[in-house]
Structure formats: C-alpha cells, structure tokens
Amino acid sequence: GQQLNQSPQSMFIQEGEDVSMNCTSSSIFNTWLWYKQEPGEGPVLLIALYKAGELTSNGRLTAQFGITRKDSFLNISASIPSDVGIYFCAGRSNNNDMRFGAGTRLTVKP
C-alpha cells in the first residue's frame, strides 16, 4: 500500500547538534509535509513541498522532496531544547489520500 516508513523512531542528541530524519515509501507522492507535535498539542505544519527535487527552508529547518517522489528528508541545524517533540512526515498521493509516518521522537539534551 502507501505506507510511509519514517526513521529514526527516536533520537537523543546534544544541544547544538544537527538532526536528520527521513521518510520513504514504495509509492509516489505529489506532496510531502512535515509536522511537529509537542506534548498535549496537535501537529503543527513546519514545511510543505510540492515538487520533486524541491528544497525548502524554514529557519533552522530544511526539507527536501526526493527526486523519485518516494522520499523526503528533514534536517534541523544547531538544535536547541525547544526542538523537542515528535516530527511527522505526511505524503499526499494522486488520489488525494494523505498518509502519515509513525513519527520521530526528538530529545535534545542541554
């Protein structure tokens, strides 16, 4: 099906380090979205990608839409304690179905 495999499941990093996470699928998507969810809150949209190869930044966050349209990655540079949370990828296919990854739980140690 259109499962999204998101990795890693969790990361424990030191403040100041860079972070990279990705999502892959066996299916093609025409939109990739990255969300962040903090405890007790709903997911908040960070970055939206609409074209294969597209590279988009939002502050210290950078995301790319893979050229094969089957993957996307999110990088966070110079992490800070408030980056803690769960990061989700989501992909929308041509039939308008939206699929979500299981999330990457990020812990940042000061």
Place this chain on the structure above:
Amino acid sequence: ETGVTQTPRHLVMGMTNKKSLKCEQHLGHNAMYWYKQSAKKPLELMFVYSLEERVENNSVPSRFSPECPNSSHLFLHLHTLQPEDSALYLCASSQQRGAGEQFFGPGTRLTVL
C-alpha cells in the same frame, strides 16, 4: 494560532456512556477530518467531510458517529466505546479535500474505562 479548536481537551468515560467531541475551524476551509492517534502508530484517518458531506469513512466502527452541521463545525459522537478506543482524537481542516495543507486542532485525549 492554528485556527482549529477542539473541546473537551480531556475526556474520561465509561463503556456505557455517550459523549461528543467538538471541533471548530475558523479558517474558512471546506474540508474537515477526524483522526485517531495512538502511541507510536501513524495517524489513522477516520472520517472526511467536504462541504458538509461525508466523503470518506475508513471502516470505522459504528460506535463512532460523525456529524458536520456546517463547514465550520465537526462533531464525533461516541457510544459504547471499548478501552482500546482510548487515544488522542485529532480534528483537522484544509482548504479543499485533497488540496492544501491540513491544519490540526490540539486534540481530545480520550480515556475509556
């Protein structure tokens, strides 16, 4: 800030209770969604409404009953739930179904005893 609100934020109910979750979006969107979020699992889409019509129902048990009286409001009526239904229930909206980003509410944390 997200423009999507949900009430209540927390709900504890017994298996024989009837309760309702409410979602309201202030973004002028035409599509609204209910998702179930369980620990360490991807979001599960439950229902999709477009212009107040239900357009998708992903094999959700009948003990969950959605209602969309207008494009700004969405309800999820709960009846005779099971403990495994305990989860975070998220509402989302988007400009159109299948177009534009989905914006989420804060969720209702449901515990079924």
